[in-house]
Amino acid sequence: MPTEQAAIHDVACAGFLRVEDPALLSGRGRFVGDIRLAGQAHAVFVRSPHAHARLLGLEMAQAQAQPGVLAVLGPADFVGLRQPRVNRLLADMNLPEAELVPPDRVLAVGAPVALVLAESRAQAQAAADLVWADYQDLAPALDHQQYDAPALYPGLPDNVALRSEFSVGRLPESPPAAEAQIALPRVAPAPMEPRAALLSWDGQGLHAWLSTQTPSRAREDLALALGLALEQVRVVAPDVGGAFGGKASVFPEDLMLAWAARRLCRPLLWQATRGEDLLSATHGRAARLQGRLWLDADGHLAALQADLRFALGHWLTYSAAAPLRNACRILPGPYRVPVQAVCGEGRLSNAAAVGIYRGAGRPEAALLMERLIDEAAAGAGLDPLALRLRNCWAPQQLPTDWPNGQRLDACDLPALLRRAAELFGYEERRADQARRRAAGELLGLGIALYVEPCGQGFESVRLTAHADGRYLLSTGATAQGQGRETSYALIAAQALGCAPADIRVLHGDTATCPVGIGALASRSTAIGGSAVLKAAQQLRAELAAGAARPHTVDLVHEVAHEAWAAGCVMLALAIDRETGQPRIEDLVWVDDAGQVVAPALVHGQLIGGLAQGLGQGLMERLVYDEQGQLLTGSLMDYALPRADDMPARLRLASLPTRSAANALGAKGVGEAGCIGAPAALLNAAHDALRPLGGRPQLDFPLTAERLWRALHQDNTQSKP
Numbered sequence: 258m259p260t261e262q263a264a265i266h267d268v269a270c271a272g273f274l275r276v277e278d279p280a281l282l283s284g285r286g287r288f289v290g291d292i293r294l295a296g297q298a299h300a301v302f303v304r305s306p307h308a309h310a311r312l313l314g315l316e317m318a319q320a321q322a323q324p325g326v327l328a329v330l331g332p333a334d335f336v337g338l339r340q341p342r343v344n345r346l347l348a349d350m351n352l353p354e355a356e357l358v359p360p361d362r363v364l365a366v367g368a369p370v371a372l373v374l375a376e377s378r379a380q381a382q383a384a385a386d387l388v389w390a391d392y393q394d395l396a397p398a399l400d401h402q403q404y405d406a407p408a409l410y411p412g413l414p415d416n417v418a419l420r421s422e423f424s425v426g427r428l429p430e431s432p433p434a435a436e437a438q439i440a441l442p443r444v445a446p447a448p449m450e451p452r453a454a455l456l457s458w459d460g461q462g463l464h465a466w467l468s469t470q471t472p473s474r475a476r477e478d479l480a481l482a483l484g485l486a487l488e489q490v491r492v493v494a495p496d497v498g499g500a501f502g503g504k505a506s507v508f509p510e511d512l513m514l515a516w517a518a519r520r521l522c523r524p525l526l527w528q529a530t531r532g533e534d535l536l537s538a539t540h541g542r543a544a545r546l547q548g549r550l551w552l553d554a555d556g557h558l559a560a561l562q563a564d565l566r567f568a569l570g571h572w573l574t575y576s577a578a579a580p581l582r583n584a585c586r587i588l589p590g591p592y593r594v595p596v597q598a599v600c601g602e603g604r605l606s607n608a609a610a611v612g613i614y615r616g617a618g619r620p621e622a623a624l625l626m627e628r629l630i631d632e633a634a635a636g637a638g639l640d641p642l643a644l645r646l647r648n649c650w651a652p653q654q655l656p657t658d659w660p661n662g663q664r665l666d667a668c669d670l671p672a673l674l675r676r677a678a679e680l681f682g683y684e685e686r687r688a689d690q691a692r693r694r695a696a697g698e699l700l701g702l703g704i705a706l707y708v709e710p711c712g713q714g715f716e717s718v719r720l721t722a723h724a725d726g727r728y729l730l731s732t733g734a735t736a737q738g739q740g741r742e743t744s745y746a747l748i749a750a751q752a753l754g755c756a757p758a759d760i761r762v763l764h765g766d767t768a769t770c771p772v773g774i775g776a777l778a779s780r781s782t783a784i785g786g787s788a789v790l791k792a793a794q795q796l797r798a799e800l801a802a803g804a805a806r807p808h809t810v811d812l813v814h815e816v817a818h819e820a821w822a823a824g825c826v827m828l829a830l831a832i833d834r835e836t837g838q839p840r841i842e843d844l845v846w847v848d849d850a851g852q853v854v855a856p857a858l859v860h861g862q863l864i865g866g867l868a869q870g871l872g873q874g875l876m877e878r879l880v881y882d883e884q885g886q887l888l889t890g891s892l893m894d895y896a897l898p899r900a901d902d903m904p905a906r907l908r909l910a911s912l913p914t915r916s917a918a919n920a921l922g923a924k925g926v927g928e929a930g931c932i933g934a935p936a937a938l939l940n941a942a943h944d945a946l947r948p949l950g951g952r953p954q955l956d957f958p959l960t961a962e963r964l965w966r967a968l969h970q971d972n973t974q975s976k977p
């Protein structure tokens with residue numbers, strides 16, 4: 258991956274090792290699947306082959322009789338287990354209150370219907386193949402069905418579980434300056450480590466090792482599921498190999514395993530296969546976005562109307578409402594728009610649950626707004642960069658409170674646009690584009706300006722100064738590879754005036770760490786890091802005032818306001834006229850992550866997020882057929898980006914403005930790559946095809962076939 262980032266991005270990455278790295282790089286990491294407990298048995302789930310069916314009978318005796326099999330548990334064995342709770346993020350939520358393993362029906366391909374427990378994984382798998390289920394197939398409710406779909410749950414006749422509505426002012430009667438529609442397919446979070454759980458019951462309580470982003474939340478969910486007191490449940494997230502939002506909730510499998518572990522009094526290990534994750538972990542995106550934008554006579558944005566529809570799948574994860582809520586509250590993003598009407602809806606369907614996925618609604622908001630800005634510019638004969646400069650918030654206007662209750666953080670949006678334009682050589686590139694277009698080339702320039710709100714609520718820290726001069730820091734924040742131990746040690750060391758190596762950071766264990774929220778929403782530095790800073794400052798002051806060691810500070814830091822990161826992406830996209838093959842010729846990205854704690858960690862987040870954002874834009878798509886069967890059940894069918902799919906020319910730059918929302922001045926960066934890059938890419942593709950006329954409907958992923966059809970004005974549906 259040849260890049261120029263080292264020259265421009267102000268980081269000293271070369272040779273930088275995180276505290277976490279020596280163990281991880283030498284095979285001494287400890288993931289859930291590495292843990293061995295005495296008497297540990299293995300779990301394999303039997304899953305529904307139907308998207309929607311009546312379950313008429315289940316024959317488990319033959320499986321039960323196989324060598325090594327400890328138990329085969331069906332729906333009758335899980336009576337009393339309910340679906341896990343859902344965070345009530347929206348006022349208008351209509352939640353299915355249902356049993357976790359329905360006795361008489363299945364609601365999605367891949368939904369667990371039975372659990373086989375055996376001495377070895379191979380024995381469990383062999384027995385699982387001998388569980389016979391009798392189904393009567395029913396019509397499924399598909400993601401794209403808006404009406405007339407069969408209801409999944411009583412009380413939800415139209416399958417609408419979530420609604421959001423906000424408006425300010427009155428939309429104009431005049432025709433809009435621009436309209437946009439975007440269909441975003443389901444994509445797979447696809448962390449390197451699929452889901453994994455090890456559950457152990459000792460007669461008194463439950464001990465769970467989970468590959469999770471949210472140990473404290475999982476502890477509550479497990480306690481609720483089993484009717485236990487919180488003190489009876491310990492959750493440990495050991496090393497976790499990525500999550501991206503896909504491990505922020507407990508899964509039905511986790512609860513079934515906990516239930517079974519208590520019943521069998523044997524530790525039970527489950528490690529999902531890649532196929533099981535594609536089929537039955539959460540999916541991301543799955544939205545249909547529609548919007549209209551009005552300009553006034555001076556080229557100011559006058560009004561925005563947006564209608565956002567999200568697919569939710571057959572059960573609701575804890576954060577099921579987050580993408581819809583985020584997309585609705587972030588609009589109109591970096592721009593001043595006095596009149597707004599934004600509504601959203603989330604609908605259940607007979608497919609895998611859709612959860613949060615890196616960005617969680619932020620990418621959707623950016624995609625719709627940036628498409629509208631580009632279309633409005635094209636329609637009015639304005640330069641899209643100039644239109645953005647004219648309409649984005651000025652730094653002296655920020656922070657500002659929006660009528661929808663959001664407070665946009667301090668940032669310098671015009672500077673981000675100008676710096677990106679300078680690095681990209683925007684003016685010269687427009688001239689070059691005109692020359693190459695005249696020679697018959699299809700070349701598009703795409704811009705996206707975005708904002709990234711970085712989480713609300715609290716995070717916790719317990720910091721102890723020991724007599725030997727060393728410190729122990731434990732936190733409710735956690736990590737799945739972000740390098741939290743490194744960054745928290747840096748923050749604490751600076752505030753305490755010691756070396757980072759003098760600070761030991763513990764996280765991910767509810768027995769040794771205070772209650773926290775976890776690692777998600779780009780929140781861990783802005784909120785968790787602020788908690789660390791506050792605890793370290795307080796500890797230092799108390800030690801200076803004569804406190805004897807060991808001395809502990811315990812605090813919960815609750816934020817009053819959210820930190821918002823921002824950034825600008827510009828890219829040049831060439832499309833081959835013969836084949837439709839897209840190629841990113843150059844990508845420039847200027848990011849404002851606020852005060853940076855560890856440049857190398859930020860750099861890693863930017864590059865990784867960019868790969869995922871471009872993966873969504875160019876390659877990734879989960880496909881269900883009309884019967885609700887998943888056609889992309891392996892990485893042979895589902896295209897994840899590889900290193901050589903990254904742009905050949907890639908330049909990152911930082912232009913930080915301190916956050917006004919916390920003392921650290923930090924914003925988030927974890928999701929940025931999935932927010933700006935896809936929007937810039939989609940704009941570039943439209944710009945490339947603009948000379949051909951017409952109004953092509955371009956949706957992700959922008960494969961060669963899709964682009965070829967668009968440039969041949971062939972709007973027939975491409976095959977799934």
Ligand code: SMO
Nearest residue numbers: 502614615777778
């Ligand atoms: S999608 Mo993130 O882990 O909040």
